[in-house]
Amino acid sequence: MDLIESLMQDAKRDKKRIILAEGEEERNLVAANKILKEGIADLVLVGNEAKIKENAKRLNSDISKAEIMDPNTSEKLEEYVKGFYELRKKKGITMEKAEKMVRDPLYFATMAVKNGYVDGMVSGAVHTTGDLLRPGLQIVKTAPGVKIVSGFFVMKVPDCEYGESGLLLFADCAVNPNPTSEELADIAITTAETAKKLCNLDPKVAMLSFSTMGSAKGELVDKVTNAVKIAKELRPDIDIDGELQLDAAIEPEVAKLKAPMSKVAGKANVLVFPDLQTGNIGYKLVQRFAKAMAIGPICQGFARPINDLSRGCSAEDIVNVVTLTVVEAQRGI
Template sequence: MRLLDNIIEAARSQPATIVLCEADDPRILAAAQRAQAKGIARIILVGTRHNIEACAQQHGISLDDMTIEDPATSAHLATVEAALLALRAPKGMQPEDAAKQIQDPLCFANMLVHCNLADGSVAGAVYSTADVVRCALQLIGKAPDAELVSSFFLMLMCQPHHPYKGGMIFSDCGLVIDPNAEQLASIAQAAAESARRLLQTEPRVAMLSFSTAGSAHHPAVDKVIKAAQLVKQRCPDLAIDEDIQLDAALVPEIAARKLPNSHVKGQANVLIFPTLEAGNIAYKAAERLGQLTAIGPLLQGLRKPANDLSRGCSSDDIYAVIAITSLQTHSTS
């Protein structure tokens, strides 16, 4: 997986401080130890110290050079609790609510990011996606220039049968259910920037539809066309095709027949799906039938990175997401 190796090397060149809040899970600890030892991130573990140390001992995992923040005893407790109350008081939070919620490791971890005591967070091996995303939105918040927070998967192609080796961005496959044209345009812009950062190449964006160049007429097609036109207005130098079918987006010969004036020319590396339903089905089909490696869902549009994991993730998956999160910190700082 040369692309992933490149991401890891880039993260190693500028390691960020990444906080992990499910630190009594052996998968998390194994990935954290590896990330710390390989120099891709400075790791903060959040949780009950006794439980973390017991898990590490049971599984033969070294905690050397990693910081443990126990919400019950942390020197930062007063700071992050006060910041939580200030942040959520307009939503009705009372001091006793803040004192209770800050003891949740996910909340504590994201408040470390909010208070600039960590650069990014990774969770989801135990917490649900809904909990991870909700907490990130509430406590870290949108980037100042972001219209919305969305998600993407980094899809890696490294098997012998894959037509080419490398990576693609699939968005949005995990968060925004039925974006309108303006939201879809924002998703496409964010995904293009994610491609620049992670694929280390210029994005070639396909706005996917069941139509190519107006071959079908339907409000769902109109939405995709309008979104693509908005992106073109905002990013005139971006290679993007509007209302294009998947085969024309990925196969140059088909693109030449269906869309002779294509800007992407059948070589898309960013696929923008019109709905969450389409995107979620597509990434799972690519993963299970095409044997692509899916990393994510990764979030885009936040003030600072906070990424999700699948609850079925492996230690290798977590290690990869730590590296990506570390790299993302440099595009949001």
């Protein structure tokens, strides 16, 4: 049984309620049909009820078991407006402004997460990552001990010996454009915890660079080496090492030559990229050239599960991200 099948079985054993903020969108409705049919999650769809039902009928998607919430008519609107106002009044927001913002589907859905009406949220088929992060950071905020929210992909590469038989986590591929050393260390630690709790991996975290253990010098390399030092000081119990070039991180024979003393080199199953450009390019290269399954981007670091989608996602991608969101809610990730 592969990872996503295993996670689906886990999701079905303890169903959670997940809110889809883009309930009118076609791929969400196709995904909702499968999620409800297979019993992966209970769903709340945000949007205009008539439009949702009309689109679902046209797509032959059975969403009869889903709850539909229209921010403009919901009985929860007043509660969520007051709650949002209390959260943001010190930032100068007025009640009138709060109401206008909460009528936005993403803010409304995030308030549903904050107030515990749902266990998690998925969005991003239409909206950007920034659209998702703003209400998430304003309302749900980060988990205790986590400094920043970051994004990772679960990559499953067919017929591959690297990582755990082709299973690896890539971070940060979605959120932070140019993280500092401190932020990179936080991303490494958070992703290691995610690998352990979500994928049952013994994390081996490689901090990637164009240099391996001092083979090159410069400011870009220094950022990564400083991140490794910080991460090791904060969490000496986690196998984190670097700076490592990609081949040294995953290929045992190269690791013997370039980093023979490393516990991570040649064995890495978590790859931490030095910035968003390399992370985003890297996962897409593997996805396209190696025909890998790329599940995500999954957000980590929020106090409650809030997850993103690529705007190029398929309905099947949405099913997979909802599945992961359920399991995150189950396991307190």
